[in-house]
Amino acid sequence: MKKILSVLLLLVLLLPAYALADEVVNVFNWEDYIDEAVLEQFTAETGIKVNYMNFTTVEDMIVQVEANPGAFDLCFPSDYIIERMIKKDMLAEINFDNVPNANQTIPYLQNPAYDPDNKYSVPYLWGTVGILYNTTKVDDPVTSWDILWNPKYASNVFMLDSIRDSMGITLKHLGFSLNTHDIPSIMAAKQKLIEQKQSGIVKAYQVDETKDKMVAGEAALAVVWSGDAQYAIDLNADLAYAVPEEGSNVWVDGMVIPKDAKNKENAEKLIDFLCRPEIAKANCEYVRYACPNAGAIELMGEVYTSNPVQNAPEELLNKCEFFHDIEPAFLSIYEAMWMEVKNTK
Amino acid sequence: MLDLSLPWWGWLLMGAGLVGFIAMLVVSIRRNQGVKRSLFASPYTLWMIIFTVLPVILIGYYAFTDMNGNFTLDNFRNFWDSNYESNKVIMQAMGEAGAAYVSRGTVNVDTLVYSLWMAFKCTAICLIAGYPAALFMADRNMKLGPTLVVLFIIPMWMNFLLRTIAWMSLLEDSGLINSFLRKLGFDGVQLMYNSNAVLLGMVYNFLPFMVFPIYTVLNKMDFRLSEAAADLGCNSWQTLYKVVMPLSIPGVISGITMVFMPSVTTFFIPRMLGGGNTMMFGDLIESKFLVEGNWNVGSALSLIMMVLILISLSILRKADPNGEGGGIA
Numbered sequence: 308m309k310k311i312l313s314v315l316l317l318l319v320l321l322l323p324a325y326a327l328a329d330e331v332v333n334v335f336n337w338e339d340y341i342d343e344a345v346l347e348q349f350t351a352e353t354g355i356k357v358n359y360m361n362f363t364t365v366e367d368m369i370v371q372v373e374a375n376p377g378a379f380d381l382c383f384p385s386d387y388i389i390e391r392m393i394k395k396d397m398l399a400e401i402n403f404d405n406v407p408n409a410n411q412t413i414p415y416l417q418n419p420a421y422d423p424d425n426k427y428s429v430p431y432l433w434g435t436v437g438i439l440y441n442t443t444k445v446d447d448p449v450t451s452w453d454i455l456w457n458p459k460y461a462s463n464v465f466m467l468d469s470i471r472d473s474m475g476i477t478l479k480h481l482g483f484s485l486n487t488h489d490i491p492s493i494m495a496a497k498q499k500l501i502e503q504k505q506s507g508i509v510k511a512y513q514v515d516e517t518k519d520k521m522v523a524g525e526a527a528l529a530v531v532w533s534g535d536a537q538y539a540i541d542l543n544a545d546l547a548y549a550v551p552e553e554g555s556n557v558w559v560d561g562m563v564i565p566k567d568a569k570n571k572e573n574a575e576k577l578i579d580f581l582c583r584p585e586i587a588k589a590n591c592e593y594v595r596y597a598c599p600n601a602g603a604i605e606l607m608g609e610v611y612t613s614n615p616v617q618n619a620p621e622e623l624l625n626k627c628e629f630f631h632d633i634e635p636a637f638l639s640i641y642e643a644m645w646m647e648v649k650n651t652k
Numbered sequence: 653m654l655d656l657s658l659p660w661w662g663w664l665l666m667g668a669g670l671v672g673f674i675a676m677l678v679v680s681i682r683r684n685q686g687v688k689r690s691l692f693a694s695p696y697t698l699w700m701i702i703f704t705v706l707p708v709i710l711i712g713y714y715a716f717t718d719m720n721g722n723f724t725l726d727n728f729r730n731f732w733d734s735n736y737e738s739n740k741v742i743m744q745a746m747g748e749a750g751a752a753y754v755s756r757g758t759v760n761v762d763t764l765v766y767s768l769w770m771a772f773k774c775t776a777i778c779l780i781a782g783y784p785a786a787l788f789m790a791d792r793n794m795k796l797g798p799t800l801v802v803l804f805i806i807p808m809w810m811n812f813l814l815r816t817i818a819w820m821s822l823l824e825d826s827g828l829i830n831s832f833l834r835k836l837g838f839d840g841v842q843l844m845y846n847s848n849a850v851l852l853g854m855v856y857n858f859l860p861f862m863v864f865p866i867y868t869v870l871n872k873m874d875f876r877l878s879e880a881a882a883d884l885g886c887n888s889w890q891t892l893y894k895v896v897m898p899l900s901i902p903g904v905i906s907g908i909t910m911v912f913m914p915s916v917t918t919f920f921i922p923r924m925l926g927g928g929n930t931m932m933f934g935d936l937i938e939s940k941f942l943v944e945g946n947w948n949v950g951s952a953l954s955l956i957m958m959v960l961i962l963i964s965l966s967i968l969r970k971a972d973p974n975g976e977g978g979g980i981a
């Protein structure tokens with residue numbers, strides 16, 4: 308009896324040691340932003356357990372990462388947040404010897420403006436901001452943002468209730484950079500948006516509701532992210548998507564490793580795994596945004612390359628811009644001007 | 653800035669709160685109120701301290717400090733001039749030339765006035781529609797009374813967000829009402845995305861809060877009083893006007909408070925039914941916290957709202973000093 312007890316005791320004592328030896332990687336990603344089957348495959352292949360956690364806004368994510376050092380090994384922030392994290396010295400340099408598949412990144416996204424030396428991030432998914440329109444209600448060609456100011460579509464336009472996006476496309480329409488620090492340009496954009504609201508063109512300012520309402524045929528035109536556009540087009544064949552010729556916002560969600568990550572090598576293994584063409588393909592087909600992985604694009608073939616929502620032409624992309632992180636003091640101008648737009652009756 | 657870590661005096665304040673709580677407990681036991689009685693009250697007191705008193709202290713703390721935790725009144729200047737911060741940045745960046753782009757922002761004040769006006773309209777409509785409903789429900793000669801009470805309660809079993817979203821699928825351009833109109837050969841009408849739709853959503857959500865306090869008072873009323881009035885020669889209108897209505901005042905006061913308060917602080921409904929075209933004060937506070945991450949200005953706006961509500965409560969209290977209508981006011 309005593310012997311059995313002592314063996315049991317020994318086992319109990321050893322258990323925590325085994326638990327510690329268990330390899331883990333703590334992942335912090337957007338909600339519903341990965342094909343979960345892929346994670347199971349990763350664990351089956353490497354024996355590394357994936358602790359998967361979600362956030363709903365990048366602002367929330369950066370707060371969490373700052374407040375809990377060492378809690379996360381791999382995060383999926385957007386471009387301008389990556390830029391802010393680099394500025395704040397929150398990220399570890401990725402050891403690319405452990406991530407051979409990172410060379411699959413398409414040329415357009417190599418050395419991006421937010422991570423110029425490509426040291427801290429690997430693109431995960433990307434996309435554009437554009438106009439989703441109902442072909443049964445719009446007979447003009449959708450080639451310019453100007454159509455959002457056309458009185459013909461009065462009370463038929465959904466705008467994005469998002470400061471940087473709505474101000475950004477208006478700045479683009481007026482021929483300015485969407486990261487501008489030029490105050491007269493910002494004022495001009497505000498005036499333009501007020502004019503749009505006063506002439507009764509805007510039906511609603513919203514974010515998440517837009518895609519389902521467009522499927523239901525609630526409005527003719529809407530400003531949307533390309534992934535939402537793809538979702539809506541899949542459900543309603545009357546819908547189409549266009550990125551105006553003046554250019555627009557192009558964005559990337561990248562994979563980064565926080566500076567105080569406890570399992571950096573495991574995180575690198577997971578990045579490498581997610582950059583494997585078959586895996587990147589599975590995620591792209593699940594989430595429906597654009598794929599940054601050349602190998603995956605080749606695997607998907609015509610279905611992907613002939614789809615203008617996911618595969619925007621290079622010359623158009625060259626007119627698009629990434630968001631840059633605007634410092635809080637200056638951002639207050641954007642915020643105040645957007646509030647004035649929202650307050651217009 | 654979103655960091656919840658408190659300065660030393662914040663912890664001191666919390667410690668003082670806890671010590672105060674224990675002291676209160678001891679004092680009430682000493683005052684011969686009995687150990688049992690004091691212990692029974694303690695969970696509620698603790699609850700109040702943690703979830704009411706401390707949050708109000710925190711809101712006060714944020715409202716009077718800047719992002720670095722230093723004392724400031726800028727957040728209240730920000731209420732009066734919503735461009736206060738941005739004007740400073742513009743002047744800094746452009747110098748003299750910036751003056752052309754600087755103006756007072758009226759967003760916060762406008763939104764508050766609009767919210768008060770909407771809340772006033774909502775309360776008035778609820779009163780006009782709710783009073784007769786309460787009369788019917790309390791009328792002993794009406795067989796339908798109890799059924800009406802149940803019918804009023806049933807929708808409240810569902811969360812108000814869901815009920816508001818349900819209204820959307822009725823009012824949308826591609827919604828039930830418009831589809832029906834089109835089937836009949838009429839043109840569709842735009843029912844949603846304007847402030848009338850918001851008002852409808854508010855009245856729908858808050859009407860029970862008007863009906864029930866009035867119903868409770870009327871139900872408790874001695875019906876022999878109206879019989880006596882009839883015996884003394886009042887016709888039914890005079891009975892209503894001279895006897896029933898004055899006796900129901902406490903319920904009306906309580907109803908007005910319970911509708912007015914949530915109406916002023918309404919959020920979500922304007923975004924859903926109004927399509928975000930018109931902001932109410934609740935939406936504004938929400939966006940200060942969640943979109944701009946500016947807890948300091950958000951707290952100042954919340955504080956202003958709380959003070960306004962307190963003032964209106966104290967005015968209403970004058971009309972019902974004994975708290976007969978449920979003592980909410």
